[in-house]
Amino acid sequence: MVKIFIDPGHGGSDPGAVGNGLKEKDLTLTISKKILSLLSNYDVSIKLSRTGDTYPSLSERAKMANDWGADYFVSIHINSGGGTGFESYVYTSVNSATVAYQNVIHAEIIKAIGGVKDRGKKRANYAVLRETNMPAILTENLFIDNANDAKKLRQDSFLNQVAQGHVTGLVKAIGLRQKLQPTQKKIYFYTGGYRGSALVKVHDFISNNGWWFVPERLNDGSIAFLVGEFTPGTEKANTMENFLKENGFWYEVR
The missing domain is CATH 3.40.630.40 (Zn-dependent exopeptidases)
Structure with missing residues (x-):
């Protein structure tokens, strides 16, 4: 150096x-x-x-x-x-x-x-x-x-x-080189599981926003979703998290 x-x-x-x-x-x-x-x-x-x-x-x-x-x-x-x-x-x-x-x-x-x-x-x-x-x-x-x-x-x-x-x-x-900035970690939201109207509401919200997602059928027959990817703190990430919070839906960030 x-x-x-x-x-x-x-x-x-x-x-x-x-x-x-x-x-x-x-x-x-x-x-x-x-x-x-x-x-x-x-x-x-x-x-x-x-x-x-x-x-x-x-x-x-x-x-x-x-x-x-x-x-x-x-x-x-x-x-x-x-x-x-x-x-x-x-x-x-x-x-x-x-x-x-x-x-x-x-x-x-x-x-x-x-x-x-x-x-x-x-x-x-x-x-x-x-x-x-x-x-x-x-x-x-x-x-x-x-x-x-x-x-x-x-x-x-x-x-x-x-x-x-x-x-x-x-x-x-x-000829000094700038330090490489670390790439910001991307996050995913894991939700679920849902049935009935709650399942439809979550599915339609994700689909209407055009976000990538993978549905997962749980042992009890309900459906969970892995949704992503998001950059922490961005409008998209906040929109997804606010939707889940406002509806009282369980989720975790991965």
């Missing part, structure tokens, strides 16, 4: 960039947890460098990912310095696979947060990129000290878009 390591930048005594009433460490953790939640729908194992307001050192973050044997490393950050927009980084010297991953992930984030300035795909000698053994990317998601960017960063809906862009990029770049 693919292992993805998510690194919410800063934390604890290191707030990261601060501006417009926001702290980078809070935003990076929020975005990272949203990424974690979205990735839970895929066949992937995920680990975060921190899940609360703590500060692992940069080397500790890289070591955690290396020791875990991560296949990909994503470090989440918020920019500062008076600019605006989104940019991404890989290490100064990387292989073609890392560049290809950056190309895909960067493009998907820009698409997800449409209308934001694309500051480009860059390279830098950042510790978490330099010291990790696997392909790694660091994203700078808008500028905390820019009033217009900060307005977006305050919106949970925008942070959802940022997270979704990262996830869509990872899915496309790495």
Whole structure:
């Protein structure tokens, strides 16, 4: 199973960039947890460098990912310095696979947060990129000290878009597969046994609804019915069950 390591930048005594009433460490953790939640729908194992307001050192973050044997490393950050927009980084010297991953992930984030300035795909000698053994990317998601960017960063809906862009990029770049959803169990109603008018009433109700059924003659001469198949909670299943209950007919669900 693919292992993805998510690194919410800063934390604890290191707030990261601060501006417009926001702290980078809070935003990076929020975005990272949203990424974690979205990735839970895929066949992937995920680990975060921190899940609360703590500060692992940069080397500790890289070591955690290396020791875990991560296949990909994503470090989440918020920019500062008076600019605006989104940019991404890989290490100064990387292989073609890392560049290809950056190309895909960067493009998907820009698409997800449409209308934001694309500051480009860059390279830098950042510790978490330099010291990790696997392909790694660091994203700078808008500028905390820019009033217009900060307005977006305050919106949970925008942070959802940022997270979704990262996830869509990872899915496309790495080829993640969605988890198979278990097939919902089908049910049958077993009724009976009936004679006379009750038998006719049950038979006609089943027939008029066009449902599959099998009659069964019991030892006492009455007729029982196996009726199905139904998906639990659907209108058809509820209609059948309500009919039986309203008429006081015995039944069991199989």
